[in-house]
């Protein structure tokens with residue numbers, strides 16, 4: 001007798017598919033006790049079916065699926081939604097912060113929750129990389145969701161998938177579009193500060209640099225322009241937009257002078273301003289209208305509308321909210337599929353901050 005669950009695990013089969021295999025194998029082994037020819041034929045057919053099931057399972061390995069936890073953690077989505085609702089009603093900005101946390105995870109060696117790992121004696125993590133230090137927030141919210149999920153579905157759901165669901169919920173709670181989240185990512189066992197420093201685009205980036213940073217992750221210029229619409233929510237520190245409001249030429253003068261009031265030429269690096277001055281806490285298409293009015297807060301934002309290849313798309317998103325919503329949702333699914341760890345790669349961390 002062999003253990004079919006172990007067999008399924010050893011060949012990298014995901015939970016939702018292993019049940020198919022197990023039933024195929026168990027009917028095969030029960031029929032093998034019969035000596036009749038019809039039973040022998042049945043047994044042979046079952047074996048063929050088992051092999052086909054095996055092939056099918058191996059073929060889907062490496063792909064994500066919205067149904068991944070349907071049988072192993074059916075309440076997952078409502079657990080995440082409840083916690084995100086609580087977090088966003090406590091502080092609306094948290095919806096934005098979790099969205100950015102997901103972006104900064106996916107762009108550094110894939111959506112594998114590597115950003116959530118604290119530094120250890122064996123590696124320097126991503127939390128203190130330049131683009132993340134004193135800036136990325138929401139780690140405690142992910143910890144709280146993870147501990148709720150563990151209570152119901154122990155050692156089953158990855159931190160990477162929790163982050164993907166929480167980011168979608170944050171957008172929805174701020175009034176933005178929804179999408180179906182692909183699931184089945186596993187968690188990294190290491191993190192890379194140097195990859196975080198080199199893969200995440202900075203606020204001084206040119207259009208060419210933005211396009212190339214996204215292209216390196218398999219995302220088009222159109223995806224990049226749609227995803228940048230995330231800057232319709234949340235805040236930036238003075239240090240991120242100082243040179244924009246003191247030195248850029250393509251900035252609305254009234255807007256720049258208003259922003260200079262709370263962002264001195266020196267000092268006050270941490271002073272905050274809304275990325276979207278019109279509706280800071282609502283996920284809408286005002287970000288693009290700001291760009292057309294030369295009121296992008298970051299230099300990199302205004303690069304999308306500065307007589308370049310993305311100008312017409314920016315105008316289109318600014319005047320057609322549903323065109324933006326549709327493209328944003330599709331691009332989020334694409335971004336969420338960057339190099340996931342699947343099958344037996346990585347692990348299901350029990351605590352998002354450390355490797356098991």
Ligand code: HEM
Pocket residue numbers: 093096097098099100103134135136137201202203204205210224227228230231233234235236237238239240275298300
């Ligand atoms: C296109 C290249 C991008 C650049 C150069 C960029 C840069 C930045 C910078 C500099 C900040 C302010 C950080 C601070 O001062 O503390 C920021 C905030 C933010 N970014 Fe981006 N970002 C980009 C793309 C994205 C994408 C693709 C998303 C999500 C899909 C995103 C979501 C956000 C959000 C929501 C905030 C506000 C976070 C908060 O309030 O906590 N950004 N970004």
